[in-house]
Amino acid sequence: MTETMTVVRALNEGLRRAMQDNPRLLLMGEDIGTLGGVFRVTDGLQKDFGAQRVIDSPLSESAIIGTSVGLAVAGYRTVCEIQFDGFVFPAFNQIVNQVAKMHKRTDGIYTMGVVIRLPFQGGIGAIEHHSESPEAYFAHTPGLRVVSCSTPHDAYWMIQQAAASDDPVIFCEPKSRYWDKGEVATDAPTHGLYEAVVVRPGSDITMVGHGSYVKVMLKAAETAQAEGRSIEVIDLRSLAPLDLETIEASVKKTGRLVVVQEAPHSASVGAEIVSEIARRCFYELRAPALVVSGYHVPFPISRYEDVYRPSVERILDGVDRVLEYDS
């Protein structure tokens, strides 16, 4: 069975199904109950599952995560909503020192079934702190997993897979795609949570990215096609661990790699991919792998966000730079 829905609806339906499957799954966050979340991802869920399972929290991010740890000790799972990416930092200590390490600390006795939903990346014209791409912080942290969906189908399945995971998952939702519509096959998931997927095959250049950039990359690939360049586009889906095998296989075929991300370059997931592929494909790379990323500045005022964020133009410029090496 397939259904057309937005990413928001897909997340909502996915969460609903996860709640039905597991009576010990709770949702927690600011304004997620009565209001249904500022993006309405949890719309209607409190009505259906009650205020004991869909918890409108006081305004403290550290406590949202810290109490989730305690709830996990008590045998519950939580899917926490952090209202916006930039507000995950008050919870950083609980995430990297507790959620990430508690399983290890107890020699595997405590299971941290904690999912932390982050509406991330820019593109909606928001004010400061509402457009961050903090995935690198979490990808750097042993004990965590980081994933990002880019389509309604993935939103629907990945949130369920994350909610069923015994490992904590940072779940990055590309907020600018919340209202994008797409087909969701509700019978079975098509991929594992940690698999990268080739979303457009190509032969000249491998291009990888995640979240809202999958669509941008596809557009870039289309434009490039018109100019006779064949780009293979990969949706990373999992940022930690990376599905390096899929990327490697592609680069071994194309000989070229462009990574697209909104986060700044320094010590980022993009840098990680390039450093791994530069080693794994040392003999195959015909040009240095390149990252088209946000600049090394705080996310700018929204008037400038389209310049800050990797655009089709900037991506194609990166493609040109990579191809130049052949000449």
Added chain:
Amino acid sequence: MTETMTVVRALNEGLRRAMQDNPRLLLMGEDIGTLGGVFRVTDGLQKDFGAQRVIDSPLSESAIIGTSVGLAVAGYRTVCEIQFDGFVFPAFNQIVNQVAKMHKRTDGIYTMGVVIRLPFQGGIGAIEHHSESPEAYFAHTPGLRVVSCSTPHDAYWMIQQAAASDDPVIFCEPKSRYWDKGEVATDAPTHGLYEAVVVRPGSDITMVGHGSYVKVMLKAAETAQAEGRSIEVIDLRSLAPLDLETIEASVKKTGRLVVVQEAPHSASVGAEIVSEIARRCFYELRAPALVVSGYHVPFPISRYEDVYRPSVERILDGVDRVLEYDS
């Protein structure tokens, strides 16, 4: 004039001089006054400069940094001590959302003369949370600068340079080297705060690292020399920004790069260096650049730390792997 002293003494003397130079410089942290800090870095400073300038703080890291922001607005500078690396995370929000962005947010009007001292890296047999290497989190954050000293001389000068900086500086102190002695030339600094320094010239391999690993790298280079391999060792000193020119020049000469760090690989400073050098030295690299790093696990119990931490053996193993590519 040169004097022999430990890293702790050098930091202490450097701070003293900085305090003398600038009457609006304050020190703040847990147990830094009466006790002189758990590592005695601030020993005697409260006695000499008073409790108004050397502030024993309540036990709240977020507040140490948050009030530093306010003090900066009021025209003060602070050098904050975070007692151990693992306790910087409660302050993460104030660091990345406030300290890093306030200058930008006010179009340059507020100056964030905030130095955050972090005793970092393992090697002292400590319990959990006392051996972290969190530099990547900060290196990823626009608005911050991240440096690390490795010798008494650098400790003495770099802390003064950091204290005089109008940009916020994350100051990483390799705690396992605190009691190492060395010569300090107290007349003038030898290098800028953001310069990498070739500490041992060589021709076969470039090896870069920071903090406690400078000594380890030098030992590895010596061992390698005995086996006829010439390693050029670079002390990074600045982790953000990186002095890529110095590294690039060296790699263009040697054709090989090994990065040594204690932090895990994923989205780290090491990954950043490799990704940059893979591009800048695409034609010169005779083997893929390699990172010898801590494993992707929480810093282990101290009985295993010597296995977790890059050792001379593991580094030389990396050297072998890089050299294998020639055969």
Added chain:
Amino acid sequence: METESEQGLIQLLSPEGQRVTQGEYASSLNGDDVFKMYRDMVISRRIDSEATALQRQGELALWASLLGQEGAQVGAGWALRPNDFVFPSYREHAVAWCRGIPPSGMLRLFRAVSSGGWDPYEFNYSVPAIVLGSQVLHAVGYAMGIQRDGREDATMVFFGDGASSEGDTLEAFVWAASFNAPVVFFCQNNQFGISTPVTTQSRSPLYLRGPGFGFPGHRVDGNDPLAVYEVTKEALARARAGDGPTLIEAYTYRMGAHTTSDDPSRYRMGADVEKWRLRDPIERMKALLSREYGVTVDRFEEVREEAETVATELRSEILAMQATNPMEMFDHVYAHEHPRIDEGRRDLIELGLGKATS
């Protein structure tokens, strides 16, 4: 109107505009002052409604309305002295007005042309704080600076009932008590953090947290500018005299949406809003002015016209306000040279997307 939720409320002016006396507090303002205060409230509200209109017309990205909170903000704004330093949150447009910030400055953030909006040192009024609670610590730090300067000034910081649950706010209470910092914590309890009722943040009145941390806490009727003024003035005087921090909970109501992105019909009753409309701070002051000071309709009309002028000017300033050079994104990230910034600048120029800035 004593209900349990209004426990401890200090009031000097009834919702009907009648003066009331309350224990130690008495209004020290004369008719002229009251009129000027009224004027500030009317103009602030008019700025606010203009901003809301501009947002609806697509000229602002967002607006956080202060509607209903003019009493709390103007009362507090009046109590401040020029040398006091203020750390606002994002909704204190009427305090900003009292500090002399040009209305167009208040809107810069929301027009997405700046994340600040003015020179904080010109007005002793800091830039908006979006991360809830963050500014409360900044205020305590600034207050520690005042102490070290030996100045007799105070710091005041604004935050909401929601932000009172953030660790940063609570650590600020600890520190202010510990250092006896000259700071006034001004919590506007407007009953909601977006959709979340204050009862989720606290089952007991917020002002009681002051004594819990070792300093006074007061709950004042936030829709009564006279009471807010007196209570705040006293707290600021305490701070300046070296007697330490005070927590003020201004009990008020957010009459509008959280921001223009919000839909309050999802989480609150129209009846509640109606109930609070009867406690409108402006109407209350107007009733007092006509009844006690015989202020006539034409003087009210003058204020209305003045407010219209402010709004008209604001509108034209906003429409003219642009941000056109993305190259600015690289300015002031660092105070000193930085290779990544140079690299970014070069990139933008090569892409033809920005022109060089100073």
Added chain:
Amino acid sequence: METESEQGLIQLLSPEGQRVTQGEYASSLNGDDVFKMYRDMVISRRIDSEATALQRQGELALWASLLGQEGAQVGAGWALRPNDFVFPSYREHAVAWCRGIPPSGMLRLFRAVSSGGWDPYEFNYSVPAIVLGSQVLHAVGYAMGIQRDGREDATMVFFGDGASSEGDTLEAFVWAASFNAPVVFFCQNNQFGISTPVTTQSRSPLYLRGPGFGFPGHRVDGNDPLAVYEVTKEALARARAGDGPTLIEAYTYRMGAHTTSDDPSRYRMGADVEKWRLRDPIERMKALLSREYGVTVDRFEEVREEAETVATELRSEILAMQATNPMEMFDHVYAHEHPRIDEGRRDLIELGLGKATS
């Protein structure tokens, strides 16, 4: 002994070992109980001194002594029921003893062979928390779990006077009040956070924070196990009955160093330590037992000998306790397969540094 700093102190046993009565509280323990409690305190102290000795001999990396806090901990430990769940900090060895944790388990963390030490579910007693304040939120979360289970159990969490300044601790107060969580906040005010006196954390008694957040706060003489027991028992009963959280401040003193790495002579007076020695919780109980219950020297001697046996066994267990396969560092980082973990395992095997684990 009423001094300002001891404001509000609940006491049922004087430092001289005389029973005193205090308002609503009365001791419900009989002579047998008191003796058993005494025994727990003596054995805990002996475990502690053995651990200190082991550390001095290089057999432990570190030790955080509970010396002087046996009264607070055993009193609290006794009040707990088996089904209650406890979140300790890192110094609650006597509570751990009361919960049945084997002494060697308590030392595992400090022998650097584990970051935990026991199965929390076996004893309903969580692993040590090093990051100050972190566990206070965990306890509230667990308590929310109890509520959802519909169980009539309570959660108790231990933290220090220093940790009371952390945002996490304070947010935990907010949440516990908001959700009326069945949790008892047990703050051992041992007068210091390392070198920092409690007066830096708070100018007013810590127990007052409870009422500030909307729940009861009690200050109990932490060197009086009888009082600690009654106050804690009542608080736990409240929690189990659905009446919400309570803050207990156990006013005590850290007689030893912060940890074996610390040198307290740098920041405190020997005279203070001497003053507190006169309030020793064990001596106090001993005096009561001999005076009121006629317990004779040989019974005390029996306890001493039992404690010696525990210490001897502990020593041999510790000396035998090793961690010899670094490969374990890869276990339990993730519950599911992870490529980086596989990679690390392979690397260690290739380097000849570890052997395969399950």
